[in-house]
Amino acid sequence: MEETKYLYGASGHCKVIIDVLKSNNVNLKAIFDDKPKEAEIVGIPVINASKINDINNGQFIVSIGDNEIRKRIAEKIKMSFFTAIHSTAVVSENSKIEEGTVVMAGAIINFGAVVGKHCIINTGAIVEHDCKIYDYVHISPKAALAGNVTIGSGTHIGIGASIIQGINVGAGVTIGAGCVVINDVPDYAVVVGNPGNIIKYNSLI
Template identity: 55%
Template sequence: MGINTYIFGASGHAKVVIDILLENKMSITAIVDDNPKTEMLLNIPVIPTSKFQPIEGICFLIAIGNNAIRKKIVTKNTFSFFNAIHNNATLSKFANLGNGIVIMPNSVINADATIGNHCIINSNAVVEHDCVLEDYVHISPSASLAGNVFVGEGTQVGIGACVIQGVKIGKWATIGAGAVIINDVPDYAVVVGNPGKVIKFNSNGL
């Protein structure tokens, strides 16, 4: 990437994204943040959004873990987006990837899996063959999706959760840490436990 490569968000999640990009020998011009708490992050300048002036040819990556905020940023801007894929990730040549995706160390994405735009596949996560992840999904560290799992837009699958093959998870749902999902999950549901049970629903899906 050239001199017009930017990251949006100066959080802890951004540190991991920066590490991936630097490992891939990519240059980062600056980080843009609505409310920056520092002027530098890992030796990269942080610019307040109010002072950021877009120029032609900018490429962006949103380094924010919150799915709803990522969608809000995307819908407000018309930038081009690029992917950050760690060198230690295992990625099938038959996987299908969208734009603005972050794939972290030791994660696995197998054949004919489809990863939508602005998804996060976190460290040690597994997305098996023929899974479909819609836009803005976050698969947390060490979570595992067996084959043919569908995950709707904006859903978060919590750390260490397991989803058996063929399950359909709706949009803007939350799968709790360590949950074991053996049945389909409706839109906006919050599911915890083993086996997973719906305990409430997210307000407005966010």
């Protein structure tokens, strides 16, 4: 018997995940949120997160776009997670996608790619062959990773960014919108421009 499905986080990102699930006829029981602003979203009840302990079983996706917050919430939920892949995404059967990750409409994940836990592969993003994406990464809409790219945990790749083949991007990195990355990027760097240049470093948390 299939386990009941829940989301945690009633944000705009949550609404997109609802569409991902609907594309595969997956029904949600409820959405949990720390500070609910509405009673329901498209007929799905939004429940205060303090009630989460009333659930005996079920599977979750943390529907929060911010990587750090998503990690914090995922680590405190004591139940299992599921993966959501839009019906229009193109995902190689020879790739691997771990729990809690969402793949949005029109995204492409090619042969040999490995995507970690609680990642977001957003609308129209491209993850080419043999890429390795660690946990809690967000690949924004229309971003493109060429083959054999590695992305460290907690990194955010901005909308429309491009990363050439074989590049290693560290953990906690921010790649700006439209950036073209042609060199390896160290942990926590903030990179913008074409070609990409480091302008500062993110704070360690």
